[in-house]
Amino acid sequence: MGGQSPAAAPILNTAGVFKHFGEVHAVDGVDLHISPGEVLSIVGPNGAGKTTLLKLLSGGHDLDRGQVFFLGEDISRVSLVQRVNRGIVYSFQIPALFENLTAMEAVGLVLLARKKKTVVFFPVMEKFTEIRQEAQEILEMFNVPGNFPANLLPHGQRKLLDAAMAFAYQPKLLLLDEPTSGVSTAEKAKVMDTIMPNIEESNTTTVIVEHDMEIVLRYSRRVIVMDQGKIFAQGIPHEVMEDPKVREVLLGIPASAKS
Amino acid sequence: MLQRFYRTAFIIVLLILITGPVYFPSFVVYLLSYGLIMAIAALALNLLLGYTGLMSFGHGMFIGAGAYTVALMMKYTGVQSFELLIPLSIVVSAMLAALAGLFCTRQIDIYFSMITLAFGELLFALCSKFYSATGGTDGIRVKIPTLFGYSFPGGGEYYYFILVVFVVCALAIWVICHSPFGKAIQAVRDNEVRVGYLGLVVMKYRLIAFVISGAFTGIAGVLMVSLTGHAVPESFQVFTSITIVFMVLLGGHTIFLGPAVGAIVFVFLQAWLKPLFFWQFFLGGAIILLVMFLPGGVLGGVQLWAAKALQRLRS
DSSP: OTTOOTTSOOSEEEEEEEEEETTEEEEEEEOOEEOTTOEEEEEOSTTSSHHHHHHHHHTSSOOSEEEEEETTEEOTTOOHHHHHHHTEEEEOSSOOOOTTSBHHHHHHHHHHHHTTOSSOOSSOGGGOHHHHHHHHHHHHHTTOOSSSBGGGSOHHHHHHHHHHHHHHTOOSEEEEEOTTTTSOHHHHHHHHHHHHHHHHHHTOEEEEEOSOHHHHHHHOSEEEEEETTEEEEEESHHHHHHOHHHHHHHHOOOTTSOO | OHHHHHHHHHHHHHHHHHHHHHHSOHHHHHHHHHHHHHHHHHHHHHIIIIIIOOOOSOTHHHHHHHHHHHHHHHHHTOOOBHHHHHHHHHHHHHHHHHHHHHHHTTSOHHHHHHHHHHHHHHHHHHHHHOHHHHOGGGOEEOOOOBBTTBOOOSHHHHHHHHHHHHHHHHHHHHHHHHSHHHHHHHHHHHOHHHHHTTTOOHHHHHHHHHHHHHHHHHHHHHHHHHHHSEEOGGGGSHHHHHHHHHHHHHHOTTSTTHHHHHHHHHHHHHHHHTTSTTHHHHHHHHHHHHHHHOTTHHHHHHHHHHHHHHHHHHO
């Protein structure tokens, strides 16, 4: 898993990626290297550029400068939709769901999209038993009830449904944007304990943007610390967290202060 | 229990529709015919409005397209059978929808609505100015087409044909709304950003929905011109379009059959109020009251009432 040497052929890498919003340098020259099968965390304070970086990888934002390579191919100018079709799938920080569709229909729709069966007018969705079964399995893996419309689900399950929708696409690269944001501290571990075994079992290469250090330490083998649009530090989580400079960036504790 | 109530109500309404011509006076049969035709258009529009989340102010253009396909074919080629005219008008309205859709489905919200409106007005202008071909504002007189050689003698028989076409169209639209494509357009309505993240091109789904909706509305145009016996440029116009929008909202756009109920209620309301002096005033008033007190439309109101009545029965 995680500890491959950086020399291994990357599934995705970037070269000097920039994204500026007016005066704000959201992503300011980032070089990434993601190995197949690894679970990488990106941490950093608010506004460090984590979500923007993830959106540059997914195609949600166009980049200003630099290059993104996926399986060795330059995809810098490839559209969001095309990137999804190639297997780069993003899960939203604030759940982006189909509020009036049931969880079953939403996951079913993802499966149909993956199988290129969405421009099908007949028969009705209930008749696609294989799709229903597969959707049912995925919903059970993510612990989401299938027969309620998304707008009736509590927040924790909305987060899980968002992740399940991304996972159902069988991505080659899964981008999870703060899977536990807005979830109570007590429930965070529960959400992660639901999501992570599925990722590990399927050996899905995953990038997790996270705020919570506990989660990073527990669930990923490699961490990247971002600050002000740049990579500040990277390495094995508990080693990186020991670095006083990292603690200053992440926790606001001055490096000079001894704890 | 509630399911049983709906099923019973549905069967009763269907029985009334089937047996109606036996005991209703002919003008009621005429109104029912008119209502069922508009019901096809309203269900078709709701595929866009309720299911895809796009408000079209230009669906009159498909009524017009269907009507003028019939009128022009009859006038210039002598073709006058439903079995040819209906498929032909489906093709014409679908092509018109594809053309208009290329412009308007790039836009969303009010811009989409405005461009559909503009297309309707454009066709209205074209139709009323080309006097030599279309008869201008005088329109073209049309008689009821034949069906496999059978010519309809009058109201009752033609009514049954309309009823059959309505049932077929309603079933087809229902299946489409519940098919994978139907779920995809509902996803577009609920969250078009996420649809992109499923690897689907949002505009494609809007365009296809627009074409399907236009094609079904074109069928309504064929039946309409055969009923009224007169193709007029006004059918392209915004007043026709708004009427269909209103029928959808009146019946309830969140329930599949809502728009059909809205169309029939509207037609009867209009006929009932028309003898009154300044009838539009009363129609407007009725509309305001309905929107205020029945925001879910007539069918939404029935649903609410049935649920409450059931609760009272239980307690």
